Amino acid sequence: MSTPFEKIQDIIVEALYCDKEQVTRDANLMADLGAESIDFLDIVFRLEKTFGIKLPKGDIEQRARGDLADTDFEVQGVLQEKGLARLRSVMPEAAEKIKSGLRVKDIPTLFSVATFERMVMERLGDAPAAPATNTAKTAPATV
Amino acid sequence: MRFLFVSRVHEISGQKIKGQVDFSAGEPWRRTSDQGRLQISTSVVSEAIGQLVSWMALRDNGFSGRPVFLFATRIDLSGAVHAPGTVDLEALITDQSEDSFIFSGTAKVDGKTVVEIKDCGGYFMPLAELEDPAVTRQRFETLTTSGLPANPEGPAFDYSKLVDEVNEVVAGKSITASKVMRKDEPFYPDHFPRFPVTPIVVINEMIAESTRRMMTIPGEASCKITPLAVLDLKIKSFIRPGDTAVIQSKVTEVTGAEFETVTEILVNQKRILRGRYRYRKD
Numbered sequence: 001m002s003t004p005f006e007k008i009q010d011i012i013v014e015a016l017y018c019d020k021e022q023v024t025r026d027a028n029l030m031a032d033l034g035a036e037s038i039d040f041l042d043i044v045f046r047l048e049k050t051f052g053i054k055l056p057k058g059d060i061e062q063r064a065r066g067d068l069a070d071t072d073f074e075v076q077g078v079l080q081e082k083g084l085a086r087l088r089s090v091m092p093e094a095a096e097k098i099k100s101g102l103r104v105k106d107i108p109t110l111f112s113v114a115t116f117e118r119m120v121m122e123r124l125g126d127a128p129a130a131p132a133t134n135t136a137k138t139a140p141a142t143v
Numbered sequence: 144m145r146f147l148f149v150s151r152v153h154e155i156s157g158q159k160i161k162g163q164v165d166f167s168a169g170e171p172w173r174r175t176s177d178q179g180r181l182q183i184s185t186s187v188v189s190e191a192i193g194q195l196v197s198w199m200a201l202r203d204n205g206f207s208g209r210p211v212f213l214f215a216t217r218i219d220l221s222g223a224v225h226a227p228g229t230v231d232l233e234a235l236i237t238d239q240s241e242d243s244f245i246f247s248g249t250a251k252v253d254g255k256t257v258v259e260i261k262d263c264g265g266y267f268m269p270l271a272e273l274e275d276p277a278v279t280r281q282r283f284e285t286l287t288t289s290g291l292p293a294n295p296e297g298p299a300f301d302y303s304k305l306v307d308e309v310n311e312v313v314a315g316k317s318i319t320a321s322k323v324m325r326k327d328e329p330f331y332p333d334h335f336p337r338f339p340v341t342p343i344v345v346i347n348e349m350i351a352e353s354t355r356r357m358m359t360i361p362g363e364a365s366c367k368i369t370p371l372a373v374l375d376l377k378i379k380s381f382i383r384p385g386d387t388a389v390i391q392s393k394v395t396e397v398t399g400a401e402f403e404t405v406t407e408i409l410v411n412q413k414r415i416l417r418g419r420y421r422y423r424k425d
Contacts, residue, residue, distance in 0.1 A: 014375065017417060036379055038213045041243050041264060048238075049262075057240045 004051070004124065008117055011046045015039055025093075025114040040108060047116065053123040060119075061107055064090045077103050091115060144171050144297060144329035146342065148191035149232065151290035152198055152283075158236040160199040162286070164191045166226040169296025171329075173226050177367070177425075181227075184302075185220035185370060186351070188230055188258045190344040192248040196234035198283055200244060200267070206276045206283075208267030209335075210244055212343060215263040218373040222257030224250075227293075230257070242267050273335035300329070305349040306390070309356055317393040318357035322349055326384040341382035347373065350406050350420060353390045358402075358424060367425040371401065376418035386410045392420075400424045 002010070009023045016033050029035040035043070044055050056062075064087040065073045073083040079102050087107070088095040094110040150165040166173070172187045197210045224230055234248030245264035250257050270276050285291055311319040324341055331339035351370055359366040382388050389409045396403040401423050408416040 015377075038266070038377065038379055041266070042214050042377060045238075045245060045262070045264060057243065 004120060005117055007050055008047065008113065008120060011043060011050060012113060012116075015042045015046060023113055025112065025117065027113050028109075029111045029113070029115075030109050035111075037108070040111070043116065047120055051120055051124060053120065055119055055123070060087075060090055060115075061104060074104050077105060079104060093118060144300070144332075145294045146330045146333035147194065147282075147291065147294065148187060149194045149198060149286060149291070150229075150293060152195070152286045155199050155202065158199075158239075160195055160234050162195045162198075162232045164188075164230050164232060165293040166224070166228055166230070167293040167296055168227045170226050170294055171297040171300050172294075173299050174302070175299070176223075180225055183224040183226050183228075183230075184344070184348060185222075185224065185258055186344040186347040188224050188250045189218055189220070189260060189347075190342060191230065192232055192234055192250055192258060192260050193263070193343070195232045196236060196246045196248060198286060199234070199236065200239075201270065201279065202283060204267065206270055206280045208242075209270045209273050209279075211265045211268050212263055213265035213378045215260060215373060215376040217259075217261040218263070218376070219259045219261075220257070220370050220372060221259070222252060222255055224252055224257055228252065234260075237262070238264075271337075273338045275336065302348055302352055305345065305352045306356065309353075310389075312357055314360050315358060315394065318353055318390070320353040320356065320390045322388045322390070324382055324384055324386050324388060328384065331384055339384050341386075341388075343378070346378075346382065346388075346408065346416065347420075349388065350390055350392065350408075350418075351422075354392055354404060354406075354420065354422060357392055357394075357404075358422075368422040369425055370420065371423055372421040374419040374421070376416070378416045380410070380413070380415040382408070382410055382415065395419075 009020055012023050013020050016035055016039055018033050022033060027033055048055055064083060066086060068082055072080055074080060079087065084098055088098045091110055093112055093114040097110055148164050149162050152162040154161045166183050168181055170183060172184060174182045174184060176182050193212055200210045231251045234246050236244055236246045238245040243266050245262055247262060248260045270279060305322055306320045307322050309318065309320045330342055330345055334342045355366055355368050358368060392404045392406040394402055395405050401421060403419055403421045405419055407414050
C-alpha cells in the first residue's frame with residue numbers, strides 16, 4: 001500500500017510527466033520539475049481527489065498574512081520583514097529561500113514536493129500545522 | 144463560419160446547466176460517413192458541452208471572465224452524432240474559485256450519451272480581452288429566451304487541411320507532422336474576436352488527422368479511425384494565428400482494433416499540449 005508521500009510522488013509524476021526519481025522532497029516544482037501555473041491547478045485537483053481534502057487556493061499566502069496589517073505583510077507586492085517571518089513559519093521547508101526582496105506573486109516559486117506533502121498531511125491531521133499566525137481555520141479533512 | 148455550439152439554454156440551477164445544440168444538414172463542421180450519412184465530429188460536441196458550461200460561468204461572474212479550458216481528466220466519445228439533429232447538453236461545475244474552475248458534462252442524443260467529459264478545468268480570462276462583453280451578454284439573453292438558430296449552412300470544413308506536412312512517420316508507430324495556423328482560419332473570428340486562439344476541438348481534430356496518417360499503411364487505402372477517448376489532456380499555452388504546430392504522436396498500446404497514443408504538440412520547440420488519445424481503426 002502506497003504511503004501518502006508515494007501517492008503525492010505519483011500525482012506529480014502524472015501531472016508533470018517527469019521521472020519518479022526526480023520527485024524528491026527537496027525538488028522545487030518550478031525550478032527543478034518545470035511546473036507552470038496550470039500544473040499547480042492540476043496537482044491540487046489531483047491531491048484533493050486522491051486524499052479527499054480541500055486545498056484552498058492562496059491558503060499559504062492567507063495564512064502568512066494572518067492578522068498582519070497590509071503594510072506589515074507587503075508593500076507594492078514586496079514582502080516586508082514581518083511578512084517574510086510569517087511566511088517562513090508557514091513554509092518551514094522553504095525558510096532558507098524566503099529572503100528580502102521576495103514578491104507575493106513569487107510565492108509559488110518556493111513550492112517543493114515537501115510543501116505539498118506538508119499541506120496534505122496537515123489536512124489529513126497526521127502532521128502538526130505550521131505555527132498558527134491567526135485564528136483562521138485550516139480547511140478540515142473531508143475523508 | 145460560426146464557431147458557436149449552443150442553440151438554447153433551458154435551465155440553470157445551482158451549479159448545473161442544461162441546454163441543447165441544433166445542427167442543420169448544412170453545418171460546416173459536418174463530416175460524411177462511409178454510408179453517406181452526415182455526422183458531426185464528437186470533438187465539436189465536446190466543444191458544445193464546454194461552451195454550455197461557459198455560459199453559466201459567465202452569467203455567474205457578471206460577464207467579467209470567460210473560462211479557458213486547459214486540462215481534462217477524461218473525455219469519452221461513445222456515439223455518433225448525425226446531422227440534422229439536436230444534442231442535449233448538460234454540465235455541472237464541481238469546483239470553482241475566483242480564477243479557476245472544474246466541471247463535468249454530457250451530451251446525449253435521444254437519451255443516449257454520446258460524449259462525456261470528466262473533470263475538465265482551467266482558468267478564467269478577462270472577457271473584455273477576448274470579446275465585447277455587451278455582445279456576449281446579449282447572446283446569453285437570446286440563448287435563454289428565443290434561442291439561436293443552427294449555424295449558417297456552408298461548405299464542409301476540410302479536416303484534411305489540419306495537417307500541412309508529415310515530417311516523419313513510422314507507419315503504425317509514430318509520426319511528426321506540422322500545421323501552420325493561418326491567420327484567416329475560419330474558426331478564429333468567433334474564437335475569439337479580440338484574441339484569436341486555436342480551439343481545442345480543432346487541436347483534437349488536428350491530432351486525429353495526423354493519427355490517421357500515422358496508421359495508414361503505405362500502399363494501402365487511407366486509414367479510417369474513430370476517436371474513442373481523450374485522457375489526461377493538458378494544455379499549457381495557446382496556439383495562435385501564425386504559429387506552426389508540430390504534432391508528435393506515438394502508439395503506446397494496441398488492443399485488437401483499438402489503440403492508444405501519447406501526443407504532444409510543440410510550438411517554437413516548447414511543449415504546449417500533451418494527452419493520451421484512444422481510437423478504433425475502422
